[in-house]
Amino acid sequence: MIERKNYYATNQQTRMKILKRFSMFDGVGLDLTQVKSYDDALWAAGIDYTAKKVPLYLKDGTEVQNHFGVTKSDDESQLLGVVGNQYHAVSNRDAFAVADDIVSAGYARYEVGGPSMGSRHTLNYAKSFLVLKGDDFQIADDTFNSFVVFNNSFDGSTGVQYQVICQRVVCMNGMVRYLGGKESQVKINIQHSKSANDRIRTAKKIIMKRQNDIEIIKREAEAFIGTDFTRAQFEKEIVPLILEKKRMVEVDKERERGHERVQQVVDELMQAYNADDVQNYASSAYRIILAISDYESHSKPLRDTGNSQIYMNRILKGMQLTTAIANYIAATRGVIVR
Numbered sequence: 001m002i003e004r005k006n007y008y009a010t011n012q013q014t015r016m017k018i019l020k021r022f023s024m025f026d027g028v029g030l031d032l033t034q035v036k037s038y039d040d041a042l043w044a045a046g047i048d049y050t051a052k053k054v055p056l057y058l059k060d061g062t063e064v065q066n067h068f069g070v071t072k073s074d075d076e077s078q079l080l081g082v083v084g085n086q087y088h089a090v091s092n093r094d095a096f097a098v099a100d101d102i103v104s105a106g107y108a109r110y111e112v113g114g115p116s117m118g119s120r121h122t123l124n125y126a127k128s129f130l131v132l133k134g135d136d137f138q139i140a141d142d143t144f145n146s147f148v149v150f151n152n153s154f155d156g157s158t159g160v161q162y163q164v165i166c167q168r169v170v171c172m173n174g175m176v177r178y179l180g181g182k183e184s185q186v187k188i189n190i191q192h193s194k195s196a197n198d199r200i201r202t203a204k205k206i207i208m209k210r211q212n213d214i215e216i217i218k219r220e221a222e223a224f225i226g227t228d229f230t231r232a233q234f235e236k237e238i239v240p241l242i243l244e245k246k247r248m249v250e251v252d253k254e255r256e257r258g259h260e261r262v263q264q265v266v267d268e269l270m271q272a273y274n275a276d277d278v279q280n281y282a283s284s285a286y287r288i289i290l291a292i293s294d295y296e297s298h299s300k301p302l303r304d305t306g307n308s309q310i311y312m313n314r315i316l317k318g319m320q321l322t323t324a325i326a327n328y329i330a331a332t333r334g335v336i337v338r
Helices: 007-017 038-045 097-104 196-207 210-225 231-245 248-252 256-273 276-281 285-298 310-316 320-333
Strands: 051-057 063-072 075-084 109-117 123-133 137-139 142-153 160-168 173-175 187-190
Touching (some): 075 123, 097 109, 097 123, 097 196, 142 210, 160 285, 173 285, 173 310, 210 285, 231 256, 231 285, 231 320, 285 310
Antiparallel strands (some): 137 142, 142 160, 160 173
16 A cells, blocks of 8 residues: 655655755645556545535525535535536546546656645645656756646636646746746646536547647747846846836835835845856846746745645746746847747
């Protein structure tokens, strides 16, 4: 029987060797790197469950019409959400079944998975995830990990999602498609319904083509590597733009605490820009992309809610700061990906 192990604990020594950086998956999920079968992956991650639709009642015993509660299939005391008539739960086993196909075909292996994390390190069984690690690939002198991330939701919010993301090994920062934003990523959304399983089967064909997304990431990197962007331009254009995107200039400029926060962000941005691992890219736009993605992957939130999954969530949402900066550079410097 596969033992359930915390992902961060089993990888801590590796993380300490890499500039004390942390993976986007540290602190969330259970380690699946020794798992071989799909059944073992679901068990080891603690996600081999589905949801059950149950009636809702008011305090006086009146049944609520056209709305239902959703409970965890193996623990009906856990209410996962409230849904409507058309809701049809898709089990984690069915939602993530494409992972079995990908691993069996030798395209990837199991990495990490589990129920999602909420604030104060509480488990949120209404959402769950499973991650596969594919082959590494190179961009210039850098090695990148490739992953397929599967998400499933029982609260009626997002349904089933599949997404391709990458991670730069030397600094453990997340990478996603830049130009075009979230719409250009391999990301599939399937709402829970009676026809969901048919659409999941169709989605398998798209996930199998994830290599296309990696090739575009490579071409985008090459385009930014070939684009000049100096340190002075970084300080004059990019740093103020990030402060604006974080809404720090307008909100906090008159408060002492606000000034401290602004200075902290500026210091962290300059530290990322001056880091040893970006020096090979000299005065190129790609150096800025790497610096911002490193900052966005690892910067602490201004308000700590105790949710260790916040870093993974940033990357899954499309690295909004990095994408905004990449689009700004592309628009002002005429960067075109062919």
